[in-house]
Amino acid sequence: MSLILKEDEIHIRAINDVFSTGFDNIVSDLEILSRTEILQNYLNEKTEKNFNQLNKQFLLFSSTKRIYDQIRFIDLNGMEISRVNFHKGNPQIVPSFELQNKSCRYYFAEAIKLSKGEIFVSPLDLNIENDKIENPVKPMIRFGTPVFNSKGEKKGIIILNYLAQNLLDEIDEHKSDSRFQLMLVNQDGYFLKSDVNENQWGFMYPDKKEMTFQNQFYNEWKKINNEINGQFETDNGIFTFTTIYPISQAFQSSTNSIDSHNQSKLALSNIDYKWKVVSFFSNDILNYYLKEHVFQTYSIPFVFLLISAAISLFTANIIVKRKNADEKIKRALRALKESEEQFRNLLNYTYS
Template structure:
C-alpha cells in the first residue's frame, strides 16, 4: 500500500514541478508583461510563441490533456488540447469565459507561488458534467507581472490514468482509492472495469461500510482495522493540497480474513486430524492386542522421542507383520526415512542459498559501483549544463536589454519623425502666411501711391485757391471800403491754402517714408520666404531620412526580438535537457536505494540461511542417508 501511495505522491509532485517550470518560461513571462499594457501588437507578437511552447510541452508530457491561460475575468487567452499524440490550438473566436464556473471561483484567490489541485476523477454526476472524457487532475497557479500585479492563471489538466495504473490489481483482496466524500476514484475489483464517462452509478464507499467508519479513517492518517466483518482493512491518507482536510484521498486495501488465516487454519486442522487418528489408533490397538501389542508401540514412542530431541540416527523398526501395528511401524519407518531425506535436502538447499546470496551480494556491489560512477558522470554533466544554463540566462538578459534599447530607439526615431513632420507643416503655414503678408504689403504700397496722387491733386487745388485768393485781394483793395471785408476773407482763404499746402507736403513726405518702409518689408519678406522654402525642403529631406531610420530601427528591433526568442528557446531546451538529466540522476539514485534494499534483503537471506544451517546442525543424521 505504501509503495502504491508513494507513486501517487510522485505523480502529483511531478506535475507541480512542471507547472512551476512552465509558469516561469520566458515567452509566457513576456506575454504576461504585455497583457496589462493593452498593446495588441505586442500581445500578438508573444501569443504565438507561447502557443508553440504549450504545443511542444504537451507532446513531450504525454499525460497533459489541456493547457490554458486565463485572465482575471475568467476569459481564456490560450487553450491547447492534446489527444492521441496530436495537439490542437483553439482559435480565438472559440475561446470561452469560465468566470461563472465553480472551478474558476476556487482558484481566483490563489496567492503567488501557490498551486491549486482540482481532481475530476470520481465516479459521479459532477465529474461527468465537467466535459472531460477521462479522469483528470487540474493544476492551477497564478501569474504576476514584474510589478507584482496578478494578471491571470496558468491551468494544466493532466490525465489521472497513469497515476491510477500504479494501483493495478491484486490477486487477493481489492485496492480502493476514494475522495473525502467517499466517491470512488479507483477500484481494482472487476465490477469497476467500465467506461468512466458512461458510469451511471453514484455508489460510495460508505454504502458498503458506513459513514461512521468513513469519518474514523478520515480523522486518522493511517492504520489497520480488523473488526469489519470478514475483512482486514489497511488505509492511508494522501493530502494532495497542502494538508487541507477537505482535499484528501484515502488509499484502502481490503483482504478477506480467511485468506490471511487459511494457511494457519489448514495446518491446525491437519495436525489435529493426524493426532486424533494416531490417538484413536493407539487406543484401539491397546484395547485389542493388550500387552503384546504395547511393546512395539513403546518402541515407536521411544523412537519418536529420540527424533523429537533431534536424533534422526534411528534404525528401522522392521516389524514383520501385516496387521495394523505392522502398517504403523512400516509407515513410521517411511516417515523417519523421508524426514532424514528432507533434512538432507534442506541442508543442501541452505548451502546453495548461502552461496547464491553471496553471489547476488557481489553482483549488487558491482552494480552499486557502476551506479555510483554513472551518478558521478551525470553530476559532472549536470554541472556543465547548469553552467551552460546560467550562460544562456545571461545571454537572454543581454538580448532583453538589446530589445529594450532597440525599442527605445525605435520609439524615439518615430517621435522625431512625427516632430519633423509637424515642423514641416508649421513651416508650410508660415510660408503661406508670409506670401499673404507680402501681397498685403504690396497692396498697401499701391494704396499709399494712390494717396500721394490725391495729395497732389489737393495741393494743386490749394495752389489755385491761393492764386484765386490773391486775385480776390487785389480786386478787394481796388474796391475801396466796400471791398475791405472781401479782402479779409481773401487773405484768410490764402492763409488756409498755405496751411493746406504745408500739410499736403508733410503727408507727401510721410507717404514716401511709408513707401520706402514697404519696399524694405517686401525685400525682407522675400528673403524670409526663400529661407522658409529652404527650411521646408530640408524638413522634407529630413523626414525622408528619418523614415529610413525608423524602418531600420524597426527591422533592428524585430531582429533583436527574434534573437531574444531564439536565445530563450535555447535556454528552455537546455533546461529541459538539464531536467531530464536530473530525472535520470534521480532514477539512478532510486536504483541505488533499491540496490541497497536488495543488499539488505540478501544479507537477511544469508543470515536466514546461516540460521537454517545452524538449525540443521541440531539434527543428528546418518551421513550415508
Template sequence: MLKTTWRPFWTWFPPLALLPLVGLASLYHWQMADFEADLRRTEGLVIEAQTAVVTRKLDRLLADIRILAAQNELAAFLDTADPSWLPKIAQEYLAVSRWSQVYDQIRYLDEDGMEVVRVNFNDGHPAIVRDSDLQNKHDRYYFTETLALSAGEIYASPLDLNIENGALERPYKPMIRVGTPVFDRHGNRRGIVLVNFLAQQLLDAILDVDAASISASMLLNAEGYWLLSPDPSLNWGFMIPERRDARMQSRYPEAWHAMNQSPSGHVLTDRGLFSFRTLTPMQHGHRALASETSPSAPPATDQWILVAHVSEASLGQTRSHLMFSLIPLGVVILLLLAVGLRASSVARIERKRHQAQLEKMARMDAVTGVANRLSLEEQLAREHERARRHARTLALLYIDLDGFKAINDTLGHLVGDQVLKEIATTLATECRSEDVVGRLGGDEFAVVLLEPLDMATAALVAERIRDRIAALRWDRHAVTASIGLALYPDHASEVPELIRLADTAMYASKDAGKNRVTLASDVAASAPVAGERETIASGV
C-alpha cells in the same frame, strides 16, 4: 480372544490420536497467524509504494505548473503585450503536452478570463487551438478562484470527472485542474496559467503497484466515495446520481469506522482485511477548489484514502487450504502435513519475495535505481560506525550537476530522467561494489567510498567521476559535476560535520567555476554553506 486383542488398541488409540490432532490444530493456528502477520506487512508496503507513486506524480504536476508560470516567453508577453510572443508560448505548451502526455489542456487566460493560448491533447495528438475557438471562462469557478490567489500560490481542484457542455464527458475522464496566477514585472495581475491533468494515469499507476498482490486497490475521497475500486460501477458516486449511495460507509461500515479513527493501519472484519492510509494530496503550496459538480462551495477536505482490500473469500480460501491439508491421520497425516507445509512454505517464500521487492522499492530511487535518501542515510551511519570501531577511513563525495536544469527545460523531463539514470550508472561504474552510490534528490548525488587508501586516492576517484560525467552527451547537450570531498577521520569525526564539509566543498567547486573537485581541507572549516538547503545530516 479377538475382543481382547482389540481392547489395548481402543484403549490407547483415542488418546494417542489426540496428540497429532492437537499438534495439527496448533500448527494450523500458528500458520494462520503467521500468514496474517505477513499479509499485514506486505499490504502495508503496498500502501507505502502507492503513496510514493501518488506523491511523485503530484509533485511533478506542481513543478510543471510553476515552470509554465515562469516561462520566459509568457513573461515577455505580460510585460510588453506584444502578440508576437503568443505563437512562441503556444509552441512551448505544445512541447510540454507532447512530451508529458498527461495534460488534456494547457492554457493561459488573461485577467478577464479570456483564453489567450490553449493547447488540447486530443487523445495523443496535441494541437494549438485556433483563436476563433478560444473561449471566455470569466465565470468558471477555477478561473475566479485561481485569479484571486497571491503570487506563488497554487489551486488544485478535487479529483473528479470532466464535464463538457453541462454533462459528464463519455467515456469518463478523471481530471484535476491545477492553476496559478501570473503577474507582470510591475506586480500587476495579468491572468492565470491552468492545466487539466489526466488523472487516469495516476489511478493506473496505483493499480500497477499491487499487480502481484492478492489485494484489490481502492482510492476514496474524504466522504467515502470511490475514486477507484475493483468494481467500476461503484466509482464516482458523488457525480453520478444513480450511484449516490455507493459509499464505503454503506458497504463496509466497520472498515470505514477504523479509517476515521486513525490515519493509517489495518482492520480485519467479516468482509476481509483492509489496509489503509490517509493522504493530503499536493498539501504544500496549494488550496483546494470547489468541485465541478458544486462550484459554489469547496469540499470539506481534500483528503484521499488509499485502501488495499484482501477479501474474506481470499482469506477463507487460505484457511480452508490449511485445514484440509492437516485433516488426515497417521501416515496420511504425515504425508499431507509435509505437502501442506511445502505449499505454505512456497506461499510464504512468494510473499516474502514480494515483500522484499516492495522494501527495495521503498529504499531505491525510482528514477535512477540507486539508493534513495533514506537508504543513503542508513548506510552512511552504519559505515561510519564500522569505520570508527575498526579505525578505518571513509570518504564522502557530494556531487551537484552543472547544467542539468537547462537540459530538463530544453529537452523535457523524459530526457532529464535519462540524464539522471546515466549519471547514476557512471557513478556505480567508477566505484567499487562495496561503495555506496545514492541520489539525494533533484540533480544531487552522494558517494560513500569505503576505506580509501588516503586522500589522494579518494581525490583520484572523484576526478575520474568528474571526467566521465563531463564526457557524456545528450543530443549535443552535456552536464558537468561540481564535487566536494571530505574524509573521515581526517576532516571530521562525526557524520553531520563530515556532510557539512563535503557540502561546503561542493559549493566551493561551484563558486570556483564548476566542473571541479574541491577537498574539504582546501576550504576554511568555518565557511558557511552557500544557501539554505536540507541535507541528509538531519536524518542521520
C-alpha cells in the same frame, strides 16, 4: 497469511510515495511555465508574435511531458486565451473559435483569487467539455496558479489539466494479489478507484451520489476516516489503509459540487485534501485463501504420507501372500514327500 498482509502494507505505502512525488513534479512544471520569459513577454505586450510564441511553448511542453490533457492560459474574465490539447498523444493548438469561457468553473474561481506563488489543486474528478462529462471518462486534476506582468498586475492563471489516470494506474501496478480489493477513496468517501466500476465517481452523477464507502462499510469508514493508517478485522473482512495528503501547506484546494459546473462550496486546507488507499480482504476470500494455504502447506507431506501408506500396504499384502504361498509350497512338499515314501514302500512291498 501474515506475509500477505505485511506485503499489503508495503504496497499501500508505496502508492502513497508515488502520489506525493507525482504531485511535486506537476507543481514544479506549473512553476516553470508560469515564470518563462515567453509568457512574461505576452503578459507585458499582447502582440501576435508573442501570442504565437506562447502557443508554441505550450505545444512543446505538452509534447515533451505527455501527461497533461490541456495546458491553458485563462484571462481575468475566465476566457481561455491559449490552449493546447494533448489529443491522444498528438498535441494540437486549439483555434480561437473553439476556446471557451470557464468563469463558472470552480477551479477558475478558486485559482483566480490566489496571490503570487500560491497554487490551486482541484479535487480529482472527471473532465467536462461543453457542459458534459467526457465519454469515455477522463479522470483529471487541475493545477493552477495566477500570473502577473512585470508591473505586478494579475493577468490571469495558468492551468495544467493532469491526466490522473496515470496515478490511478499506479494502484493496479501495486496490486500484487487479485484476491483482495484495492480502493482509492476521497475525503467524502466517494470511490475514485474501485474494482467495481459502477462504484466510481459517484459525486459526478446525481443518481450515484449514494455510492460511497461509508454506505457499504459504515462502521469501518468511521475508523478509516478518523485514523491516518492501520489494519483491522471486522465481520466483513480485513482492512488495511493509509491516508494520502498530496498537497503541501503552500497549496489550496476546494470541494467541487456534485455537477462540477458550479463554484465550489468550501475551501480545503492541505489537511482536508486527503485520499484513503484501502485494501480489503473479504471474509469469503479470506476463508478460501486459508483453505488454499493449508492445502499448499500440508498437501505435499500428506501426499507423501498417502504414497508411503499405499506402498506399505502393497508390501504387506505381498508379504502376506508370500507367506501364504510359502505355507502352500511347504504343504505341497510335505505331501509330495509323503507320497514318495508311500510309493517307495509300495515298491518294496511288491518286490519282496
